Amino acid sequence: MELVKKILIMIIVYLMTIGIVKAQSKISGLEELVEREEEVRLLSMSDNGMWMAWQSTYESRLPELKIASVRNAALQRTEAGAGQWQFIRKNEIMYRVGHTAKLVDLAKNKEISFSEVKNVSYSRPLDVVYIHYAGTLTGRLDCYNKQWKNVFSVSQVSRVIDSGGGLLIIRRSASGNEVLTYDGKKASTIYTTASEIYSAGPSGVKAGGWLVREKGDQGIILLWVSPGRSPVALSVDNDTQFDAIQQGPSAVSDAVLLTVEKNRVKKNSIVDIWYGKDYDLEAHFREDKITKRVLWFPETDRLIETDHKDYGSVGAVGQSGLFLRAAVDHEQVDKNDNAAVEAVEHYALYDPVTGQNRSFAYTSGAFITDSEGKFMLYVEGDQWMAYDTVHGTRQKGLSVQKDAIPYFISAHEVLWVAGKKMWRQHLVTLKKKFIASFTADHLEILNASRDKSLMEYKIISQSVDFSRKMVIKMSDEKQNRSSIVSWHHGIVSVIAEETEDRISEFIFDKTLTSYCWMAENFNRPPEIRMTGKDHISRTIYTAVPKTSAGQITMKRLTYKGAAGEDLSAAVYFPPGFSKDKTYPVVVSIYEIQNKNANRYLRATFKNSRGFNERLFLESGYMVMLPDINNTGSKGPGIVALQNVNAALDGLATIRQADMKRVGLVGQSYGGYEVNFIATHSDRFAAYISGASIADIINTSFSFNYNFFSADYYRYEDGQFKLGKFIENKEKYYSNNPLYYADQVNSPMLLWTGTNDKNVSPEQTRSFYKCIA
Numbered sequence: 001m002e003l004v005k006k007i008l009i010m011i012i013v014y015l016m017t018i019g020i021v022k023a024q025s026k027i028s029g030l031e032e033l034v035e036r037e038e039e040v041r042l043l044s045m046s047d048n049g050m051w052m053a054w055q056s057t058y059e060s061r062l063p064e065l066k067i068a069s070v071r072n073a074a075l076q077r078t079e080a081g082a083g084q085w086q087f088i089r090k091n092e093i094m095y096r097v098g099h100t101a102k103l104v105d106l107a108k109n110k111e112i113s114f115s116e117v118k119n120v121s122y123s124r125p126l127d128v129v130y131i132h133y134a135g136t137l138t139g140r141l142d143c144y145n146k147q148w149k150n151v152f153s154v155s156q157v158s159r160v161i162d163s164g165g166g167l168l169i170i171r172r173s174a175s176g177n178e179v180l181t182y183d184g185k186k187a188s189t190i191y192t193t194a195s196e197i198y199s200a201g202p203s204g205v206k207a208g209g210w211l212v213r214e215k216g217d218q219g220i221i222l223l224w225v226s227p228g229r230s231p232v233a234l235s236v237d238n239d240t241q242f243d244a245i246q247q248g249p250s251a252v253s254d255a256v257l258l259t260v261e262k263n264r265v266k267k268n269s270i271v272d273i274w275y276g277k278d279y280d281l282e283a284h285f286r287e288d289k290i291t292k293r294v295l296w297f298p299e300t301d302r303l304i305e306t307d308h309k310d311y312g313s314v315g316a317v318g319q320s321g322l323f324l325r326a327a328v329d330h331e332q333v334d335k336n337d338n339a340a341v342e343a344v345e346h347y348a349l350y351d352p353v354t355g356q357n358r359s360f361a362y363t364s365g366a367f368i369t370d371s372e373g374k375f376m377l378y379v380e381g382d383q384w385m386a387y388d389t390v391h392g393t394r395q396k397g398l399s400v401q402k403d404a405i406p407y408f409i410s411a412h413e414v415l416w417v418a419g420k421k422m423w424r425q426h427l428v429t430l431k432k433k434f435i436a437s438f439t440a441d442h443l444e445i446l447n448a449s450r451d452k453s454l455m456e457y458k459i460i461s462q463s464v465d466f467s468r469k470m471v472i473k474m475s476d477e478k479q480n481r482s483s484i485v486s487w488h489h490g491i492v493s494v495i496a497e498e499t500e501d502r503i504s505e506f507i508f509d510k511t512l513t514s515y516c517w518m519a520e521n522f523n524r525p526p527e528i529r530m531t532g533k534d535h536i537s538r539t540i541y542t543a544v545p546k547t548s549a550g551q552i553t554m555k556r557l558t559y560k561g562a563a564g565e566d567l568s569a570a571v572y573f574p575p576g577f578s579k580d581k582t583y584p585v586v587v588s589i590y591e592i593q594n595k596n597a598n599r600y601l602r603a604t605f606k607n608s609r610g611f612n613e614r615l616f617l618e619s620g621y622m623v624m625l626p627d628i629n630n631t632g633s634k635g636p637g638i639v640a641l642q643n644v645n646a647a648l649d650g651l652a653t654i655r656q657a658d659m660k661r662v663g664l665v666g667q668s669y670g671g672y673e674v675n676f677i678a679t680h681s682d683r684f685a686a687y688i689s690g691a692s693i694a695d696i697i698n699t700s701f702s703f704n705y706n707f708f709s710a711d712y713y714r715y716e717d718g719q720f721k722l723g724k725f726i727e728n729k730e731k732y733y734s735n736n737p738l739y740y741a742d743q744v745n746s747p748m749l750l751w752t753g754t755n756d757k758n759v760s761p762e763q764t765r766s767f768y769k770c771i772a
Contacts, residue, residue, distance in 0.1 A: 030615055033603045034059045038543040040518060040526045043505040046087040049514025049532065051076070051106055052540060053085055053093060059604060065095055066541070067106065070514065070530055073540050076106060088122045089146060094129060096120055101131055103148065112148060123162050126184035128152075130167065132160050141169060143182070152182060161201055168200045168210070179212060179225075191225045206253040207299045216241040222258070224298030232298050236260055236305075243289075249454065251316035251323055251373065252352060255295040255304075259313075264288040280335050282708035295352050304352050311357055314350050315457025318373020320389045323350040324457055325357065336709045340718035347458075349389065360387055360394065366458045370408035375427050377406050377414065386427045397430060407448050408463040415464060417443050420474075424466075436487060440474030446484070446506055447471045469512045471495070473503070480598060486512070495531055502598040516540070520600040522572065523552040549601060551575035552617055556597070557650035561629045562639045569626035569647040570597040571654065574617040584661035585622045585651065587684075588613070589644060590670040591719070593625045609667045610690045610751060624651055628673065635735035636720045637676030644673075648683055661685050668692065668759060669719050672737065675767060678748055679740035687748040691759050694767035695738040699760070700725060706757035741770035 039057045046052075050070050057063040065082035068075050079102075085095035091107035101120040104111040114120070116135030123130060128143040128151065141160060143152040156172040169180040169187070178192040179200045191200075196215040203209045209226045219241035222234040233240050244261040266287050274284065293313050295304040306314050306323070310330075314323035327346040332338070342364035348357040361367075361378055368377040376387045382402050386395040400406075404418035415435070416423045420443065422435040447470065451461040464470060469488040476482070483498035484506065495515050496503060501524075506517040513533055520526040528541040557569045570593070574583065588611050603614040613623045626647035630636045644664075651657050663686040666674035671692025678687045693699050700715035700722075715722050725732055733739060748771060752764035 030603070030618060033548075033618060034605060034615075035061075036544060036547070037603050038525070039602060040528065040541070040543045041505070043507055043516060043518060043528065044085070044087060045507050045509055045514065045516055046090065046093070047510055048090045049509035049511070050091065051087065051093070052516055052528065052530070053087065054528065054541075055083070056543065059606070067093060068528075068540050069106070070516075070532070070540065073538055075541065077104070084120070086122055088124075088129065089127075094120055094122065099134060103129060103144070119160070121160075121162065123167060123184075125165055126167070126182075128184060130160060132157060139171070141171075143167075152187065154180070154187065158197075159199070161199070163202050165202075170197045170200060177214075179210070181210075190229055191223070191231060195221075203256060203298065204247075204250065205256060205298060209298070211247065211256070213245065219243050219262075220245055224256075224296075226299070232301050234258070234260075234296055234298075235301075236292055236294060236303065249316040250295070251318060251320050252295060253319065254299060255297045255352070257293070257306075257314070257316065257323075258296055259291060259293050262290045264290060279333070281703070281710060282335075285708050304355075306350065306352070308357065311348060311350070313457070315454045315459050316373075317349070317367075317376065317389060317459065318369055318371050318461070320373035321351070321353070322373070322389055323352070324348075324367060324376075324459055325350050326458075327359075334710050334713070336707070336713045338713075340713050340716070358392065360392075361385070366455070366460050368406050368408075368460050368462050370411060370463050371461055372411045374411045375408075375414075388427075395427060395430065398425065399430075399432070400425070406462065407445060409466040415466065417445065419443075436490065436492075438472070438474055438485075438492075440476050440483070442475040442477055444473045444475070445470050446473055447508065447512070471506075471508065471512065471515070473506070474498075477595075480594070484515070484517070493535060495535075496529070496537065500598055502600075521598045522554055522570075522601050523549045525549065525600050525602070548575040548618065549614070551577070552601065553577065554597070555654070556594075557624075557626075557647060559643075559646035559650050561627075561631065561646075562634060562642050563629075563631040565629060565631065567627040567629055567643060567646070568594045569624050569650065570594065571651065571657075572601070572613060572617055572623045572625075573656075574620055574622065577656070579656060582656055582658040583620065583622045584663070585624055585657050585659075586611075586616050586663050586665055587624045587626065587644070587647070587651075588665045588670070589626060589628055589640065589673050590666065590668075592627045592629060594627055597625075609670075610688070611665050611667065622654075622657055630719070630721055633731075635722060635731045637673065637680075637735035637737065640673040641677050641680050644677060645681075645683070659683075663688065666690070666692070672696070675737035676735065676740075678746070679737050679743045682745060684746055686746055687744075688751075689748065689764075689767075690751045691753060691756055692750070692764060692767070693737075693759055694741070694763045694770075696720065696722070696736050697725070697732050698738075699763065700732070702760070704758065738767060738770060741767060744771050 040054055042055045044053050053067045055063050056066055062081045065079045067077040082095045082097045087093050092105050094103045099117050101114040101117040102111055114131050116133050116137050118134035119132040130143045133140045139156045141154050141157040142150050145151045157169055159170040161168040167182040176192050176194045177197045179190050180187045181190050191212055193214055198213040200210055200212045203211050209224055212223045212225055214221050221241055222245050223231040225231050242260045243263045246259040248257045250257040293306045310328055311325045314325045317324050344362050344364045347361040348359045350357050363378045363380050365379045374390055378385055384398045384400045400416050401418050404416045407415045409415050412427050414425055420438045423432050425432045445464055448464040469486045471486050474483050481498055481500050484496040486493045501519040501521050504518050508515045516530040518526045519529055525544040527539050529537055529539050531537045553573045555571045559567055561567045601614040616623050628640050628643045630639050652659055662684050664674050664684045665688045667690035671689040674687050674689040675692050675694050700712045702711050704711040716724055722731055750764050750768050752761040754761050
């Protein structure tokens with residue numbers, strides 16, 4: 001943080017010294033402002049909707065846990081340094097402050113503290129708070145019931161795992177290391193060994209039992225411990241010890257899906273040979289791993305290897321017994337070739353019973369399913385498809401627009417949200433029924449159930465309980481306005497009125513009666529608001545109630561992009577702005593920025609961009625954030641120049657903007673844009689470019705040590721959208737800042753991180769040497 005603070009101060013002082021702005025605000029004043037700021041985050045609500053908690057963070061002092069009563073709309077408790085909090089039961093909360101844990105009854109204003117705590121948590125199924133101790137009490141575990149009485153205690157504990165139905169406890173005993181299970185009434189030993197136990201958890205198979213990982217002399221051993229307490233060790237190719245074992249969701253009820261790894265020691269050599277056929281260049285820097293993905297049937301100790309030379313790894317499709325996998329493109333040169341594009345891939349369903357891979361889809365998007373996995377929805381071409389995994393048939397003719405969003409409401413029925421309308425459709429008969437139409441352009445169901453844990457395999461489980469109220473966020477993205485309503489059987493109730501405020505961290509209680517959210521705008525710090533049965537919105541808490549931000553105003557300019565599209569720029573005016581004065585202007589650029597126009601302008605030095613709008617506003621600048629949209633065939637530098645010039649033309653209509661004192665700032669990709677504009681423009685009095693790219697030809701063929709891969713994919717199809725160099729040499733040449741460095745005619749500050757692995761600091765040094 002100190003480094004970023006120094007960069008920001010250096011930038012402000014730099015602009016002052018070259019005459020862009022006078023010292024209208026002392027640095028010490030900015031430091032005082034920053035210390036008063038407060039960021040509100042991690043909003044949570046008790047199950048009964050009566051209490052709220054959040055964390056307030058500050059520039060340099062300890063974060064604070066704050067707890068408020070919804071009924072009284074007042075703070076109940078503030079605890080500096082507290083974290084890891086959790087509401088339990090109706091009126092209780094537990095949290096940690098360092099190595100002290102506190103359990104508090106908020107209604108009775110009663111609390112109990114525990115010292116030397118390593119971890120504290122709550123098991124909802126058992127209704128017990130369990131505390132694992134450190135320090136002189138190292139290894140003790142205590143469980144407390146709802147009367148706050150200690151109902152279970154055990155010593156020499158190394159780990160506690162909440163398995164969802166009880167506690168699994170790993171501990172040292174007189175007979176060795178053991179795993180206990182505690183069900184809220186009694187504890188019993190399920191496994192004992194002389195070896196160190198790393199972890200334990202439910203097996204996930206229909207027969208029950210547990211999976212235990214223990215230390216072997218040559219790696220990790222995985223055992224299935226049956227409900228009868230009999231252990232069975234995993235063996236792959238007669239090997240029972242591995243360097244890594246990962247468990248994934250399985251679509252087969254009596255099998256565990258595992259990825260096992262064995263490390264092959266990388267030979268040290270003064271020569272490292274790279275071949276043209278090398279697909280994963282990271283292998284030249286890491287230990288080589290032999291990876292196998294297997295389905296293990298522990299009850300019968302049977303193994304199925306799922307790896308196939310023509311297909312990738314498998315992801316479970318609900319409980320269908322099938323696994324999704326993508327075909328391997330043997331023509332692909334590098335593992336990141338398609339990282340920046342929505343490449344159409346060929347998909348198959350793997351059936352472990354037959355061993356067959358059944359081809360069924362060509363798509364660039366994700367597959368939407370429910371927990372059962374009977375149907376898979378996906379876009380092929382310009383239309384939605386439904387694949388019936390039970391019968392192996394594909395349903396065409398869903399007649400739903402491509403940008404519609406599906407939510408399963410049963411195994412055979414889906415709710416479609418498209419624009420401002422909703423339909424439900426039966427996936428067997430394909431019959432559709434219109435449900436509702438709303439006034440906004442975009443709808444998002446906030447209380448839908450989403451599981452993206454298998455996104456690596458392009459699988460998303462998404463559903464909504466249609467029998468309950470749906471909580472819907474309605475947005476008008478062009479007007480930057482939104483509201484939140486509930487909908488149930490045609491009845492709409494307003495939760496949050498339509499507003500230009502930014503609404504975030506929306507939460508609700510289990511009964512969908514109490515709702516809470518944060519609202520903010522560029523000149524108004526975050527407020528915590530809530531509404532209940534009376535549907536009256538009230539403010540529970542306001543961060544930084546007394547601030548100069550309220551004096552900041554904003555004007556939105558509109559202009560056309562390179563392809564004739566509508567773009568906008570937000571122009572902010574400083575506190576104490578006078579129509580009779582002129583002001584220096586700082587223009588900060590990146591890509592599209594208008595979606596953040598209603599984000600509170602919090603003053604902070606903790607910003608890796610090297611730019612903070614509020615600090616410049618408080619220093620007497622106007623600030624402009626224009627949109628840059630890299631479309632068309634001209635290239636990113638030329639488009640940025642055109643877009644910024646169009647925004648500057650709009651800025652020139654504001655007579656208070658001193659067009660002779662305009663500075664341009666950008667970092668990373670924005671720094672590249674600054675570099676290019678600096679070589680082609682005479683409209684700026686100064687430039688600041690941070691961690692930027694100066695030579696797109698050099699970097700497109702360089703090796704990225706942050707991702708350990710070739711970097712050309714970012715230039716061909718990523719942010720730069722330049723296409724292949726061999727086919728677009730002139731575009732690369734004409735958009736390359738380094739080739740025009742001699743044309744920079746205003747002072748320029750360049751900064752970079754000397755240990756930056758993503759954008760080499762040599763790019764900044766090269767541009768500096770060309771300018772100097």
